[in-house]
Structure formats: C-alpha cells, structure tokens
Amino acid sequence: MHIGYTRVSTKEQSFDLQVDALRNAGCEKVYREVVSGAKTERPVLDALLQELRPGDVLAIWKLDRLGRSLRHLIELVGTLLERNIGLKSLNDPIDTTTPQGRLAFNLFASLAEFERDLIRERTQAGLTAARARGRKGGRPKGLPPQAERTAWAAETLYREERLSVREIAEELGIAKSTLYEYLRHRGVPIGGRQRPVESSS
16 A cells, blocks of 8 residues: 655645645555654654555655654664565655665665764864864853863854754754854854754755
C-alpha cells in the first residue's frame, strides 16, 4: 500500500498541491499535518509510522516535508528500510523501492556524515583558535575563559551561515539563549543572514 504524508507550517497554507500529487502517484491514504519543520513533536507522522507495514511505501511531496533535520531524515529512512518499508519522494531522486533509489539515499547519507565531520572539524578549529586568541587578548566582560572559547566558535559558525541557530547550539552543546548571549558578547549582529536562523517550513 502507498500511503502519503503531507505537512504545512501554518493553518493558512494549503495541502492541495501535495495531496493532489500524492493521489495521482497512487496513494490510497494521505495524512495531513500542520506543524513547523523545526518542531520535534509530530503526532500525525508518528501515527502514520505506526500504521505502516512491511511492503508499504511512504510517499511524500519533498524530503523537507518529512524530516526535522538531515540527521532525523536519515535515521527515519534507515528505520523504514529495516522494516522493509519504502520511501518515495515525488520531487527528489529518492525512491528506496528501487536499487538506484537506495544507492542515491546511501550516497545522500554518506555526504551528510561527511558534512557532520566537517562541522566537528571546524568547531574544533574554532575552539583552538579561540584559545590562542584568548592568550593574546582579553575576553568579553563577564565570560569565563571556557565560555569565551565557545563564544568564539559560535561566532565563527554563525558568520559562515551554513547552520541554523538551533544546529549551532546543538553542535556546541549549549542552549539557543546562551548562544545569543555569546553572540551579543562578541558584538555579532543578530539576524540578516542569508540562511534562515530557524527553518519555518
């Protein structure tokens, strides 16, 4: 059985485009959920995952409708594969019911792991540079040395605009409120980034 999942961020947005495409793709059921892409709780998706059985195919309009983050998406698809459940994205080259689709997803997951390694490497480099900088100059008033190093790394990652605020906070193991505090101590303007501070879809 093909079962569709659709998601919009607000009640003002329409499901029509997603639903019509999934119906045309052969979905017998289509679940609908209104929730921001950054939210952790997705009760409709959880209920759908419980309903799926081996041999079923979960169909979506685009990958960003399904995963909260790249890491969550990869973990979710891995679980589906273990349960012998396929995933088909109508607007991405992902269809795990075919050998080519599984290969594409494996490459996708490998690139994601590579990106996480790069992030860890950049974070460590930032902390190392911060330690050296801290020895040569002062630190922002009110921050202990360890917090200064973390603040410097936070500034580096924030200015790169490759990660959202939530992702930077997770990488550094701090709360978002603490991250904003560190950025203010570093004199970093908040907002105006090319990359959205938080994904809203």
